Amino acid sequence: MAKEKTFISEARREQILKATIDVLNDIGYVKLSLAKIAKHAKISTGLISYHFADKEELIQHTLSYLIGAQLEFIEDRVKREADIYQQLLAYIKATLTYQYEHVENNVALIEIIFNARTEDNIPYYKLNEEEEDPLYLRLENILAEGQRKKIFSSDFQPKATAILINGAASESMLLQSESFDLENYQQELIKMVTKIVK
Amino acid sequence: MAKEKTFISEARREQILKATIDVLNDIGYVKLSLAKIAKHAKISTGLISYHFADKEELIQHTLSYLIGAQLEFIEDRVKREADIYQQLLAYIKATLTYQYEHVENNVALIEIIFNARTEDNIPYYKLNEEEEDPLYLRLENILAEGQRKKIFSSDFQPKATAILINGAASESMLLQSESFDLENYQQELIKMVTKIVK
DNA sequence: TTAAAATTTGATTAAACAATCAAAAATTAC
DNA sequence: GTAATTTTTGATTGTTTAATCAAATTTTAA
Numbered sequence: 432m433a434k435e436k437t438f439i440s441e442a443r444r445e446q447i448l449k450a451t452i453d454v455l456n457d458i459g460y461v462k463l464s465l466a467k468i469a470k471h472a473k474i475s476t477g478l479i480s481y482h483f484a485d486k487e488e489l490i491q492h493t494l495s496y497l498i499g500a501q502l503e504f505i506e507d508r509v510k511r512e513a514d515i516y517q518q519l520l521a522y523i524k525a526t527l528t529y530q531y532e533h534v535e536n537n538v539a540l541i542e543i544i545f546n547a548r549t550e551d552n553i554p555y556y557k558l559n560e561e562e563e564d565p566l567y568l569r570l571e572n573i574l575a576e577g578q579r580k581k582i583f584s585s586d587f588q589p590k591a592t593a594i595l596i597n598g599a600a601s602e603s604m605l606l607q608s609e610s611f612d613l614e615n616y617q618q619e620l621i622k623m624v625t626k627i628v629k
Numbered sequence: 630m631a632k633e634k635t636f637i638s639e640a641r642r643e644q645i646l647k648a649t650i651d652v653l654n655d656i657g658y659v660k661l662s663l664a665k666i667a668k669h670a671k672i673s674t675g676l677i678s679y680h681f682a683d684k685e686e687l688i689q690h691t692l693s694y695l696i697g698a699q700l701e702f703i704e705d706r707v708k709r710e711a712d713i714y715q716q717l718l719a720y721i722k723a724t725l726t727y728q729y730e731h732v733e734n735n736v737a738l739i740e741i742i743f744n745a746r747t748e749d750n751i752p753y754y755k756l757n758e759e760e761e762d763p764l765y766l767r768l769e770n771i772l773a774e775g776q777r778k779k780i781f782s783s784d785f786q787p788k789a790t791a792i793l794i795n796g797a798a799s800e801s802m803l804l805q806s807e808s809f810d811l812e813n814y815q816q817e818l819i820k821m822v823t824k825i826v827k
Numbered sequence: 828t829t830a831a832a833a834t835t836t837g838a839t840t841a842a843a844c845a846a847t848c849a850a851a852a853a854t855t856a857c
Numbered sequence: 858g859t860a861a862t863t864t865t866t867g868a869t870t871g872t873t874t875a876a877t878c879a880a881a882t883t884t885t886a887a
Contacts, residue, residue, distance in 0.1 A: 464845080
């Protein structure tokens with residue numbers, strides 16, 4: 432059923448998608464409208480409707496793009512490491528670094544996750560993805576493998592620790608200000624996680 | 630400048646506020662409207678405008694109420710404990726328990742924090758309250774006092790640890806499903822935090 | 828009991844919205 | 858070069874929105 436898309440169509444779709452991310456950063460999901468996106472992209476409103484079935488589909492594609500970009504960034508850095516403990520550190524560092532280096536992507540991601548809803552009217556933040564979320568699974572696997580190889584202590588549950596690490600990372604993204612020292616927090620977080628897993 | 634409010638006025642305002650929380654749970658902030666709140670409360674739309682200057686003020690009051698209720702719940706349970714380590718455990722347990730026992734309040738809180746914006750168009754989730762947020766301060770003080778009294782190790786930063794604990798607690802609230810075992814997570818979280826602070 | 832004040836209604840207003848569509852413009856294919 | 862196809866515009870449609878307001882109702886006070 433996958434429609435063939437022309438080169439122009441793909442380029443336009445990406446342009447609209449990027450404009451959506453920008454507008455989400457500027458005014459947030461609540462005030463987001465096709466008219467505002469069109470104005471930002473300097474195109475007509477009808478053109479968005481031509482390339483995306485509806486607003487829902489546009490948001491859906493933007494969400495997929497944002498999740499994919501974050502996953503790729505983190506996965507790239509984790510797989511460079513052979514040692515399992517280094518993989519854990521790479522995961523933590525990459526998560527924090529991505530949030531810091533791609534603030535616009537992160538803000539857009541938050542705006543969509545906490546606002547957009549599925550067809551059944553369930554908000555994405557309530558959607559219990561923990562079982563499927565590739566990022567969660569990746570972290571859980573690192574922790575479990577570390578235990579299997581006796582590199583990590585057996586005195587923690589990979590799932591609970593994965594929740595803690597991801598929570599501690601997400602929380603810090605909400606605290607970005609001048610007074611917040613990311614470098615220091617990263618060191619401290621690694622110290623704390625090491626106490627848990629070693 | 631504090632206007633005297635009559636008994637009727639106070640009761641009506643509370644009714645509207647509670648209806649707002651219900652409607653936020655049902656349809657979320659994005660689709661929230663005065664008409665929907667009025668319908669849910671079985672009153673006319675004009676009555677909401679009579680008791681609240683505008684939608685902004687209604688949301689603002691609902692937010693204050695929700696923050697206050699959570700703070701009171703947690704503070705009540707923490708201050709029952711004399712021992713500082715028990716206070717830390719009480720803080721963690723109370724945070725998780727509140728999220729579980731008052732799901733509607735929590736959902737409404739999330740909906741507002743991640744959607745409503747200040748007059749300067751800054752979303753509340755970006756508002757760096759960490760320095761003022763009474764809950765953050767309470768936790769930080771428990772951790773710092775434990776260090777001062779040599780009950781806790783001196784090998785952690787109260788601020789970083791407070792972020793981790795609050796993050797780990799918030800994250801779990803997003804994962805409430807049948808498969809999520811709150812009791813088990815609470816035990817594990819306490820075990821992990823104990824490794825960090827002891 | 829009655830008049831003033833407070834409360835409530837529901838219709839109305841003007842603005843913003845997503846989506847549609849006919850017509851124009853640009854691109855592609857032959 | 859021209860016809861068919863794809864892309865783009867901008868006006869239009871029918872909703873929904875927050876807020877206002879005159880009129881009706883209820884409560885308060887004396």
